[in-house]
Structures are given as structure tokens and as C-alpha cells.
Amino acid sequence: MGKHYDLIVVGGGPGGIASAVEASIFGLQKILFIEKGDNHSQTIRQYYKDAKRVDKDWQGQTVDMEGNVEFFDGTKESTLEYFELLLDDEKIDTLFECEVDRVIKEEDLFSVVTPKGDFTAPNVIVSIGRMGKPNKPSYKIPASIKKVVNFNPYECRGNEKILVVGGGDSAVEYACQLSTINNVTLSYRRESFARINDINREMVERYDQEERLRVRYGIDIDSIENAEGKVKVNYNNGFHTIYDRVIYALGGTTPVDFFRKSNMVLDEHDLPVINEKYETSVKGLYTAGDIVYKSGGSIAMAINHAYHILKDITGEDGGMG
Ligand SMILES: Cc1cc2nc3c(=O)[nH]c(=O)nc-3n(C[C@H](O)[C@H](O)[C@H](O)COP(=O)(O)OP(=O)(O)OC[C@H]3O[C@@H](n4cnc5c(N)ncnc54)[C@H](O)[C@@H]3O)c2cc1C
Incomplete structure (x- = not known):
């Protein structure tokens, strides 16, 4: 072709x-x-x-x-x-x-x-x-926190602690873009980014090294809960963290x-x-x-x-x- x-x-x-x-x-x-x-x-x-x-x-x-x-x-x-x-x-x-x-x-x-x-x-x-339709996680998203659990970055207003979940180009682009005015963590269940383009790979590695955002590899999420209007994320390693907002970028534009x-x-x-x-x-x-x-x-x-x-x-x- x-x-x-x-x-x-x-x-x-x-x-x-x-x-x-x-x-x-x-x-x-x-x-x-x-x-x-x-x-x-x-x-x-x-x-x-x-x-x-x-x-x-x-x-x-x-x-x-x-x-x-x-x-x-x-x-x-x-x-x-x-x-x-x-x-x-x-x-x-x-x-x-x-x-x-x-x-x-x-x-x-x-x-x-x-x-x-x-x-x-x-x-x-x-x-x-x-x-x-965006792809959704397998666990339930409590209805009471649906406003702060999103599938794109357009609701973010700045100065928020945000978790971006995913390992594709969209996840990386959202995380880097949001990190200029937010405190951002990017969480990916695999050990490295296999599916992203070279420009995004270079960008996310640089942002991570410069501590403009935090990348957590090899970690999955078991569930999320409402924590007084914020999102409590329960990781599969037994720890949890509370975020103002969680953005899933799991494909399915x-x-x-x-x-x-x-x-x-x-x-x-x-x-x-x-x-x-x-x-x-x-x-x-x-x-x-x-x-x-x-x-x-x-x-x-x-x-x-x-x-x-x-x-x-x-x-x-x-x-x-
Ligand atoms: C239940 C139901 C019944 C209906 N009954 C009728 C009827 O009797 N008569 C009638 O005239 N209309 C009916 N409609 C409306 C009609 O189906 C839509 O108006 C029509 O399908 C619109 O065509 P479209 O090409 O704009 O979008 P769609 O038909 O939605 O087609 C969009 C296509 O783009 C693909 N796509 C999306 N994103 C991407 C991407 N990033 N890359 C590549 N591909 C992509 C999708 O997979 C899809 O195949 C009905 C709709 C529904 C939901």
C-alpha cells in the first residue's frame, strides 16, 4: 500500500x-x-x-x-x-x-x-x-468521585495532585502537558514504555529525570475509593495515595x-x-x-x-x- x-x-x-x-x-x-x-x-x-x-x-x-x-x-x-x-x-x-x-x-x-x-x-x-468510548479500568469507579476521575485532561484547572494511568502516547502526553501546572504522577503497570513514539519517550524520560513529574513503573491499581471528595488509589503493592484527580488514558479515543x-x-x-x-x-x-x-x-x-x-x-x- x-x-x-x-x-x-x-x-x-x-x-x-x-x-x-x-x-x-x-x-x-x-x-x-x-x-x-x-x-x-x-x-x-x-x-x-x-x-x-x-x-x-x-x-x-x-x-x-x-x-x-x-x-x-x-x-x-x-x-x-x-x-x-x-x-x-x-x-x-x-x-x-x-x-x-x-x-x-x-x-x-x-x-x-x-x-x-x-x-x-x-x-x-x-x-x-x-x-x-475510552477504555475503562476493570474495577468500579465510585459514582461520588466521577467528577474527578476523567478520561482526558480537559477538566484540570491547575495546582492539583494528579495521577495519570496508562502507558501509551496519550498517557505520556497528558502527564507531561499537565505537569507544567500540576503535581503529576504517571503510573504504568509494565516495566517500561513499549508502545510510545520516540519523541514522547525522550520527553517523559527527561521530565522524570528533571523531577517535573514522577513515573511509577511496574505497578497496578487494585481499586479506587472516595476520600472526602478526593481519590484514594489502592496500589497492588499494599500502599495507597490520595490524589485530587485521576485520569485514565487506557486507549479507545x-x-x-x-x-x-x-x-x-x-x-x-x-x-x-x-x-x-x-x-x-x-x-x-x-x-x-x-x-x-x-x-x-x-x-x-x-x-x-x-x-x-x-x-x-x-x-x-x-x-x-
Ligand atoms: C441504535 C441506533 C439506531 C439508529 N437507527 C437509524 C436509522 O434507522 N436510520 C438512520 O438514518 N440513522 C440511524 N441511526 C443514526 C446513524 O447510525 C448515524 O447517524 C450514522 O451512523 C452516522 O454516521 P457517521 O459516519 O457519522 O458515524 P458512525 O456510524 O458512528 O461511524 C463512525 C465510524 O468511525 C470509526 N472510528 C471512530 N474513531 C475512529 C478513529 N480514530 N480511527 C478510525 N476509525 C474511527 C468507528 O469505529 C465507526 O465505524 C441510529 C443510531 C443508533 C445508535
């Missing part, structure tokens, strides 16, 4: 599928379609019951199809089969089981950063839906994480600010599908976004004008 594309589509649901298909119809030659699940349309596969009726005008949202990709009422199964056929296009390279970490603009090209390597393109469409890492300007609902062409604050980086809205959205709406985005990218009407 080559590493440079005319367009990269991140997220393999209806918005992503329609984006890749419209791109092919609009004449782009090399399109990369990246999905974190083992197949396209994870929201439909995971959240729709078998044989569920799929309505085009879902929940009263009447939509006229505007582009080249049609959509009809059907069932979960007929919808998945239809999307399967749409993706059967030789110009579309599909890459499954690949969770995109971020999209970074470097001069005129985007670099799409993934565990399977980086890919470049002049335009990127992000259609990752709103269903992303949420959309807001992704948007922030990709330098998109966000609105008050933590969704990307976009113009009428669905382009974000980063020129050439577009969003389609459910993430265009705070709530609502539908398959047909996501499909329409794709058409308008391709019109904007190519400056053509794709035979629909």
Missing part, C-alpha cells in the same frame, strides 16, 4: 463510506479509507439490533438525497450489504483495525497518524461519529481527544467549528456525519455531507449540477 493519497477518509461509517465513494465518482484516483474496527460501519454493527428496520428519514428527519450515493429504507443487514457493495471500488484502499490517532497539517499536506504508520494527503475527511490533537478549533459542545462546506478551522480538513451536530444526524444526512465536501474539494459538481 502506497503512503500518499489524493484523499484520506477517517472513520468507516456511513459518512466515511459516502465520502470515499463520492471521491471516486468525482474522479480522485487514490483514496484511503481507514476504520478502527475490523469492518466498516461499527455503529450499525454494534448498536443496531439484528433485523432492525433502518429508516432513511430517521426520527422525523426528512432528507432529500443530494449527491451520487443513494439511500433507501431497509434493515440492518440490507444496509450493511449495500455499503459493502459501495466499498467494492478499486480506487478505494480499505484499512481496517487501524485507529487514527490524529491528523496534522504539515505545510500543504496532512499527515494521518496511525499505529500502522503515517499516511499523507492534501485533504482529509473525518467522519468518526459520536460513539467513541473519544472524538474530543481526536479533534484537539488534530488542532481543530472546537465550539462550546466540544465539536469542531465548521463552515457551510463542512470544512474545519484547519483548511482542507473536513468533518462529515454525526460529528457535524451536537445531537441528531442520520445516515442520509451523513451521505449528503460527503457530496458537498467533494464538491468543495474538487470545485466540481460531480455530474449532479
Whole structure:
């Protein structure tokens, strides 16, 4: 698989599928379609019951199809089969089981950063839906301390004693970033960081050596408790420590994480600010599908976004004008 594309589509649901298909119809030659699940349309596969009726005008949202990709009422199964056929296009390279970490603009090209390597393109469409979930620890998080047990760093206000749990790039980036205005410990259950990139490895080792933060390797957590509104962390070596806040960075990105890492300007609902062409604050980086809205959205709406985005990218009407 080559590493440079005319367009990269991140997220393999209806918005992503329609984006890749419209791109092919609009004449782009090399399109990369990246999905974190083992197949396209994870929201439909995971959240729709078998044989569920799929309505085009879902929940009263009447939509006229505007582009080249049609959509009809059907069932979960007929919808998945239809999307399967749409993706059967030789110009579309599909890459499954690949969770995109971020999209970074470097001069005129985007670099799409993934565990399977980086890919470049002049335009990127992000259609990752709103269903992303962070991985959670196996033990219970008491409801009374949920406000100070987080899965990203955005609630931190400074001057806090914080424990960051995890050993990937996000955990390291959160810990280093927070340590400038907080007292931070990074706890990882393995003996060394095996999964992080070289820049983060150098950064966390330097921060640790300079005592800007504390890294505790080879230690696991048995449970957490409420300690007068703070978090008592019970380690598996029999000791415990009390923190103002605990942040788990155990993988499974949420959309807001992704948007922030990709330098998109966000609105008050933590969704990307976009113009009428669905382009974000980063020129050439577009969003389609459910993430265009705070709530609502539908398959047909996501499909329409794709058409308008391709019109904007190519400056053509794709035979629909
Ligand atoms: C129970 C239920 C029933 C519904 N019924 C209907 C209906 O009958 N008709 C209708 O029109 N709509 C229905 N909807 C809404 C519809 O499913 C959504 O509007 C639609 O799926 C939005 O498409 P999307 O492409 O924006 O996002 P999604 O379908 O959520 O797809 C996003 C994809 O991106 C992938 N992804 C996420 N993060 C990354 C990453 N970092 N890297 C790579 N891939 C990533 C996900 O795995 C997923 O496959 C229903 C929704 C639910 C939950």
C-alpha cells in the first residue's frame, strides 16, 4: 500500500463510506479509507439490533438525497450489504483495525497518524461519529468521585495532585502537558514504555529525570475509593495515595481527544467549528456525519455531507449540477 493519497477518509461509517465513494465518482484516483474496527460501519454493527428496520428519514428527519450515493429504507443487514457493495471500488484502499490517532497539517499536506504508520494527503475527511468510548479500568469507579476521575485532561484547572494511568502516547502526553501546572504522577503497570513514539519517550524520560513529574513503573491499581471528595488509589503493592484527580488514558479515543490533537478549533459542545462546506478551522480538513451536530444526524444526512465536501474539494459538481 502506497503512503500518499489524493484523499484520506477517517472513520468507516456511513459518512466515511459516502465520502470515499463520492471521491471516486468525482474522479480522485487514490483514496484511503481507514476504520478502527475490523469492518466498516461499527455503529450499525454494534448498536443496531439484528433485523432492525433502518429508516432513511430517521426520527422525523426528512432528507432529500443530494449527491451520487443513494439511500433507501431497509434493515440492518440490507444496509450493511449495500455499503459493502459501495466499498467494492478499486480506487478505494480499505484499512481496517487501524485507529487514527490524529491528523496534522504539515505545510500543504496532512499527515494521518496511525499505529500502522503515517499516511499523507492534501485533504482529509473525518467522519468518526459520536460513539467513541475510552477504555475503562476493570474495577468500579465510585459514582461520588466521577467528577474527578476523567478520561482526558480537559477538566484540570491547575495546582492539583494528579495521577495519570496508562502507558501509551496519550498517557505520556497528558502527564507531561499537565505537569507544567500540576503535581503529576504517571503510573504504568509494565516495566517500561513499549508502545510510545520516540519523541514522547525522550520527553517523559527527561521530565522524570528533571523531577517535573514522577513515573511509577511496574505497578497496578487494585481499586479506587472516595476520600472526602478526593481519590484514594489502592496500589497492588499494599500502599495507597490520595490524589485530587485521576485520569485514565487506557486507549479507545473519544472524538474530543481526536479533534484537539488534530488542532481543530472546537465550539462550546466540544465539536469542531465548521463552515457551510463542512470544512474545519484547519483548511482542507473536513468533518462529515454525526460529528457535524451536537445531537441528531442520520445516515442520509451523513451521505449528503460527503457530496458537498467533494464538491468543495474538487470545485466540481460531480455530474449532479
Ligand atoms: C441504535 C441506533 C439506531 C439508529 N437507527 C437509524 C436509522 O434507522 N436510520 C438512520 O438514518 N440513522 C440511524 N441511526 C443514526 C446513524 O447510525 C448515524 O447517524 C450514522 O451512523 C452516522 O454516521 P457517521 O459516519 O457519522 O458515524 P458512525 O456510524 O458512528 O461511524 C463512525 C465510524 O468511525 C470509526 N472510528 C471512530 N474513531 C475512529 C478513529 N480514530 N480511527 C478510525 N476509525 C474511527 C468507528 O469505529 C465507526 O465505524 C441510529 C443510531 C443508533 C445508535
